[in-house]
Amino acid sequence: MQIQWFPGHMHKARLEIQAALPKVDVVIEVLDARIPYSSENPMLAELRGEKPCLKVLAKSDLADEELTVQWQEYLSSTEGVRARAVTTKDIPTILKLKYAAARMVPHKDGKTIKTMVVGIPNVGKSTIINILAGRKIAKTGNTPAITKQQQSVNIGDGITLLDTPGVMWPNVHNVNSGYRLALIGSIKETAMDYADVAFFGARYLTATYPERIAKRFDLDEVPTTELELIEAIGRKRGCLGRGNLVDIDRASRIFVTEVRSGGLGRLTYETPKIMQREKIQTAKDIAEKEERDKEKELKRKKRFRDKQRAQKKSREMRG
Template sequence: MAIQWFPGHMHKARLEIQATLPKVDVVIEVLDARIPYSSENPMLAELRGDKPCLKVLAKSDLADDALTDTWLGYLEQSAGIRAQAVSTEDVPSIRRLRHVAARMLPHREGRTINAMIVGIPNVGKSTIINFLAGKKIAKTGNTPAITKQQQRVRIGEGVTLLDTPGVLWPNVHNVNSGYRLALIGSVKETAMDYADIGFFAARYMLAQYPDRLAERYQLDSLPETELETIEAIGRKRGCLGKGNVVDIDRASRILVTELRSGGLGRLTLETPETMEREKIQTAQAIAEKEARKTKKDAMRKKRFRDQQRAKRKSREME
């Protein structure tokens, strides 16, 4: 499944972020603690350059504690990066973010700090802003792309926060990242296939959290494949059509919805090791695609030149 969901307002938001960044002291990027790599916008990294960045792992109450700690340590290995995990179950952890951001800029002590907060759709950015401001300023919801334009918010401690719309990037080249983004709800339903996402979720759960599957859906034995898993869930939850055939789409929706909400427990869908491996694989896939395109273009040019030579030869023989 290729994710290519980039509405017009996202393109506009990208241009606005690019224009505003020179006036910003620190960037606060909100990530989903379950997919810190896949929810990190590579487009932002290019725009941000060496500007200090606070990586916020939101929804950490839904993620695996041990892996969240691993991710925090990994992210902070990069220069100019601080990382903090937060959740709405621990509001003080959110309110401490302004202090963390201020400490990243000791040379601006006593002066107003301009911070830009960014994040992909449905990652929890607006909820964090509301807690920081102490009142409801940003719209929140369970669907992506609610924030449509920039707004400035004073959050105290001399920090002014510039809110931006959630922005994906035009093409998610890493196929697995595309699945993960859809799985946590950062992609509009109209741009995804629930059965496809359900198979991905089932495959991952079988490999990493098989006991959770068996317990949640009261399975007597663990299925061997993702299709068998979806069918078993469908039979347990009554997703049956004519002839007692399992409705794959309905069963997949159940698995995806319950995974998103934490019904399958706290889990993380990727590790730093996964990220490094997939970065190499994705780079190779892109290089191979470019090589095929170059070869195809060269063949088209050769055919054109051969046709032109044949025409000239034909005219000379007349």
């Protein structure tokens, strides 16, 4: 499954972000602590350049605590980047984000610091903005892409904050990242297949958190394949159709809902090691695709030239 979800307003938002960045001192990028790599928009990284960036690992209360620490250390090891884990239940920690951002530009001491908050849809960006502002200025909800336009807000202590719409990128080349984004709810339902997403999640979770699955779905033992797991969940939750067969779609929806709601506990779906491995593979896949596309284009041009020559020869013969 390759995710391709780039509505028109997201293209507009990209252009607006690009235009506003030169006036911004610090970029605050909100990531999902469960998938810090997959929720990091490579398009935003390209636009940001070397501008200081505060990576905020939101929803950390849903993520594996030990792996969140690993991600903070990994992200903060990059020049010009700092990482902080937050949860909306810990408001004081969120309020400290503006001071963390200010410390990244010490030369602006005593001057107004302009920050820009960016992030993919449904990552918790609007909730964090409302807490920083001390009032509701950004729409919140579980549906991706609620914020549709930029707005600038003074959050006190000499800091202004520019809110931007959640922006995906035209193509999620890493297929695993696409599945993870769908699994946590950052992709609209119409752009994903529940069974595909559930099978991906089941395969990963049976290998990394088998005891959580057994406990949540009251299983004596965890099946060895994703299909067997989804079927076992379907039987436990009454997703049976004709012939006593499991309704895979219904069972898949139950599994994905449990994952998103935190019913299986605190889970993280990727690690820095996984990220490094997948980056290498993704770069290889992109290079191979570009080579295939290049070959197709050369063949297309050759067919066109051959057709032109054939038509010219036919006209000469008739003449």
